């Protein structure tokens with residue numbers, strides 16, 4: 150089983166090329182030094198993550214970020230100043246310090262300065278930026294407590310994890326791709342993943358510095374957000390948007406539709422319940438989106454650990470509005486095996 154380690158031990162592990170479980174203000178990450186392919190490969194192996202999914206590089210001082218960038222343009226500078234340390238990942242053209250393993254062969258790199266003190270300390274003491282995806286097996290629910298990481302990797306005794314307490318944010322960083330144009334005052338932005346910082350906040354901080362911003366749909370590479378299934382709990386999650394509540398006819402429709410589903414989508418295994426379905430566990434989240442975000446993943450994990458439950462059912466309340474609910478819903482929709490509209 151993975152084990153809790155001290156900061157000194159974590160720094161030694163990083164320096165000798167091993168991944169470490171690292172708390173951040175969003176979710177726990179699985180961090181490794183960016184300058185050793187063997188260390189980076191271990192991240193993919195531990196997570197069972199396909200190599201086509203690029204990693205975010207975590208830094209703890211602005212110079213580290215600048216060295217990873219091909220050009221450090223004004224939009225990048227303004228957003229870094231305004232939102233770092235914090236839950237915003239900037240995707241920009243990379244320098245040759247960023248290996249193809251990190252960027253999955255793309256010309257860009259995602260960079261973020263995490264807000265958690267222990268993450269900052271680990272990066273500074275290791276003396277090197279750390280690539281870190283969320284510390285969960287590929288396609289599964291992200292971890293927001295050390296216990297989540299330890300139980301996710303029970304088969305990896307060599308994995309050390311720092312305990313940073315429960316994550317305050319609870320959902321992953323917002324990811325924005327910054328595209329330069331011929332005009333140095335004009336930028337095209339793409340929102341690759343919704344998160345704790347809104348596109349309006351990003352846009353207004355750039356416009357207030359006199360930049361001209363347009364939002365464009367990302368083309369080509371897919372953010373994880375665009376992988377159809379992600380964040381999946383151990384038993385299937387069903388979202389019900391109908392007025393019709395938990396009932397016999399609803400259960401039999403859910404059972405019929407789950408039986409018809411493929412076993413895999415986008416390389417992620419779809420979890421199948423025990424059939425016939427007799428135990429449906431209803432799951433609830435706070436109506437306060439900040440609390441809902443913070444509790445989202447631990448609630449999905451806790452509920453699916455109920456030995457009796459075969460599926461989770463979330464009766465989606467009407468009128469959930471605002472960017473934070475959009476970010477939460479983006480995740481729940483990918484975590485769901487089935488959405489009843």
Ligand code: TXA
Pocket residue numbers: 173175176177178179202203204205236238240252255257258259261263281282283284320321322324341370371372373374
């Ligand atoms: O809050 C977070 O961002 C957490 C913590 C640990 O920092 N990290 C995280 O990493 O969520 P991960 O790997 O689970 O999700 C990052 C996603 C990748 O799946 C990838 O699709 C996208 O970021 N990404 C990374 N680099 C990219 C790039 N160069 N272009 C487009 N997308 C990129």
Ligand code: MG
Pocket residue numbers: 282283291373
């Ligand atoms: Mg992830």
